[in-house]
Amino acid sequence: MNNITRLKPLFHPGRLLVTPEALEKLRANQIPVISVILRHVVGDWGVxxxxxxxxxxxxxxxxxxxxxxxxxxxxxxxxxxxxxxRSSTTIELIGQMGLAD
Incomplete structure (x- = not known):
């Protein structure tokens, strides 16, 4: 059975930026940066x-x-x-070891 879900982007994210801390944390959790961006541009706003x-x-x-x-x-x-x-989209780490929420 081949159920394919096509996700339609709601907007163009522009230039993609990731802080070093966020990149390190995503890698440590084995989360590809692209998966985070894709969730965002299709309207999965998270928590x-x-x-x-x-x-x-x-x-x-x-x-x-x-x-x-x-x-x-x-x-x-x-x-x-x-x-x-929509000139840029940035991924940053929050809520960790005293960083601002």
């Missing part, structure tokens, strides 16, 4: 609040900033942010 989820859904069409948060297997979290003009 954001319902209000933030609704804001992201609106922001896709309104041209506002987009934010996603994804937990990693070791308990760390990464945030993915696409700028309002």
């Amino acid at each position: 954001v609040s319902d209000d933030d989820r609704a804001q992201n859904d609106l922001s896709v069409t309104a041209g506002l900033r987009l934010l996603s948060v994804y937990p990693l297997p070791d308990g760390a979290r990464v945030i993915v942010a696409s700028e309002w003009d």
Whole structure:
């Protein structure tokens, strides 16, 4: 049985940036960077609040900033942010060892 799910990107992420800390943590958790980006551009916003989820859904069409948060297997979290003009998308590490949430 061949069930193929095609995911349609909601926006172009622009230039892709990953902080060294986020890259190290993704590698340590064996999470490919592309999988995080793909989740973000297809509208899987991760573990954001319902209000933030609704804001992201609106922001896709309104041209506002987009934010996603994804937990990693070791308990760390990464945030993915696409700028309002879609010029860039950045992955950063958050909520680890005193870093700002």
